[in-house]
Amino acid sequence: xxxxxxxxxxxxxxxxxxxxxxxxxxxxxxxxxxxxxxxxxxxxxxxxxxxxxxxxxxxxxxxxxxxxxxxxxxxxxxxxxxxxxxxxxxxxxxxxxxxxxxxxxxxxxxxxxxxxxxxxxxxxxxxxxxxxxxxxxxxxxxxxxxxxxxxxxxxxxxxxxxxxxxxxxxxxxxxxxxxxxxxxxxxxxxxxxxxxxxxxxxxxxxxxxxxxxxxxxxxxxxxxxxxxxxxxxxxxxxxxxxxxxxxxxxxxxxxxxxxxxxxxxxxxxxxxxxxxxxxxxxxxxxxxxxxxxxxxxxxxxxxxxxxxxxxxxxxxxxxxxxxxxxxxxxxxxxxxxxxxxxxxxxxxxxxxxxxxxxxxxxxxxxxxxxxxxxxx
Numbered sequence: 001x002x003x004x005x006x007x008x009x010x011x012x013x014x015x016x017x018x019x020x021x022x023x024x025x026x027x028x029x030x031x032x033x034x035x036x037x038x039x040x041x042x043x044x045x046x047x048x049x050x051x052x053x054x055x056x057x058x059x060x061x062x063x064x065x066x067x068x069x070x071x072x073x074x075x076x077x078x079x080x081x082x083x084x085x086x087x088x089x090x091x092x093x094x095x096x097x098x099x100x101x102x103x104x105x106x107x108x109x110x111x112x113x114x115x116x117x118x119x120x121x122x123x124x125x126x127x128x129x130x131x132x133x134x135x136x137x138x139x140x141x142x143x144x145x146x147x148x149x150x151x152x153x154x155x156x157x158x159x160x161x162x163x164x165x166x167x168x169x170x171x172x173x174x175x176x177x178x179x180x181x182x183x184x185x186x187x188x189x190x191x192x193x194x195x196x197x198x199x200x201x202x203x204x205x206x207x208x209x210x211x212x213x214x215x216x217x218x219x220x221x222x223x224x225x226x227x228x229x230x231x232x233x234x235x236x237x238x239x240x241x242x243x244x245x246x247x248x249x250x251x252x253x254x255x256x257x258x259x260x261x262x263x264x265x266x267x268x269x270x271x272x273x274x275x276x277x278x279x280x281x282x283x284x285x286x287x288x289x290x291x292x293x294x295x296x297x298x299x300x301x302x303x304x305x306x307x308x309x310x311x312x313x314x315x316x317x318x319x320x321x322x323x324x325x326x327x328x329x330x331x332x333x334x335x336x337x338x339x340x341x342x343x344x345x346x347x348x349x350x351x352x353x354x355x356x357x358x359x360x361x362x363x364x365x366x367x368x369x370x371x372x373x374x375x376x
Contacts, residue, residue, distance in 0.1 A: 030084030033126030059139035070112030093153030103361025117372030163280035187228030197260025211241030
């Protein structure tokens with residue numbers, strides 16, 4: 001097998017200033033899921049300026065794109081994410097993911113015809129709860145793909161993220177308004193129903209598996225204290241180790257939420273949000289090649305069990321159930337700084353974040369080249 005790292009490294013490093021600029025530009029202008037118009041336009045323009053054939057607003061999603069190079073051989077999809085979180089911006093480091101995927105894709109596009117492989121660079125919006133990748137799967141964006149690769153920022157270089165299945169549910173409670181002092185007996189308190197539902201789920205947490213997670217927030221709690229709330233709402237993430245065990249947990253959560261409504265004399269509407277996210281399935285061969293290159297690049301991968309795995313959920317899990325995939329973690333922050341925090345967001349635009357974007361691009365490109373050449 002050719003020295004893939006040697007083949008791609010100079011091509012990525014030569015674009016390092018551009019990749020860092022892209023990472024910073026996306027970080028400086030955080031956009032929420034399905035609203036990433038600025039990031040989409042920046043990435044599409046960069047690919048087009050490099051001579052790569054790119055389709056903006058691909059597969060019916062305004063902020064998705066697909067770029068392709070190569071005419072024969074295995075197809076490797078390199079994925080970019082670029083949505084941010086409300087209030088804390090790029091606290092998941094998607095600016096780094098976007099720059100790394102871009103850099104890998106640009107390098108591979110220059111090698112595709114020479115090495116006999118195809119690269120498909122896919123811009124996947126709305127990872128933070130919107131499920132952009134699943135919608136792209138349904139639209140055919142991953143048809144004919146032999147492997148899919150991406151990196152994700154963390155506080156360590158890790159082979160995997162413990163990405164578990166998740167399904168979101170919105171609970172909307174309906175009661176009856178009344179004057180809270182003059183005629184409280186005429187009211188049916190939707191906020192009480194929501195609170196009781198929350199307490200029920202909190203009690204359920206004692207009796208679920210260690211791989212399962214339940215967490216929710218109140219999104220509506222009424223208008224004024226002197227009006228019995230006739231509407232209240234909560235938003236929940238229900239997580240479990242696999243999609244199968246998630247299906248077993250969901251009705252237990254539903255029962256808790258409905259019981260709150262029953263106790264308060266209210267009604268509740270439960271809306272399970274499409275799509276659910278599957279657990280991540282990592283391809284051992286791709287991961288071994290990535291780990292090999294990471295060690296050569298002075299980023300040896302750690303055992304996740306030493307300081308505990310990074311646990312979360314991603315729509316990359318949905319991709320991994322259709323296509324051999326990897327989702328390794330690349331260090332951008334000091335050990336112990338968790339993702340989805342303001343502190344982590346600052347590191348995503350630091351010198352360490354810049355290095356991770358460039359190194360991540362090198363590692364993804366080298367792994368893709370290995371896949372192109374594997375069966376020769």
